[in-house]
Amino acid sequence: MLDEASAAAAHARRELTLRHPDRFAGLLWYGAVDLDPGHLVVWVLLNGPAEHIPTWHLSSSEEEAGEDFQDLRRLVVQAFEEVGWPNASAVTVGFESAERVAAEGGFHYFR
Numbered sequence: 001m002l003d004e005a006s007a008a009a010a011h012a013r014r015e016l017t018l019r020h021p022d023r024f025a026g027l028l029w030y031g032a033v034d035l036d037p038g039h040l041v042v043w044v045l046l047n048g049p050a051e052h053i054p055t056w057h058l059s060s061s062e063e064e065a066g067e068d069f070q071d072l073r074r075l076v077v078q079a080f081e082e083v084g085w086p087n088a089s090a091v092t093v094g095f096e097s098a099e100r101v102a103a104e105g106g107f108h109y110f111r
Contacts, residue, residue: 025098
């Protein structure tokens, strides 16, 4: 499942860059996906002032994503659907400020 996750993440990055070039700053994923694909967590990092972006905004559905993040979540889910990810519509997708993540230590911020 690692290869599928990497391929889907690369596809999601391309789509987010094309469709939301001003808003999208980066994407990362983690999880014990070889044990269970349900452990996948994807983070979409957003440009803009940190105070305008919710802290640790996680969603497992479009409704949870909220209006501001639905299209971003949809693009991520579609990328995972395209590689045949099990139950892709329930993938946990988080949204966070790229500025906040950088200031708090990068990937270590998510520990």
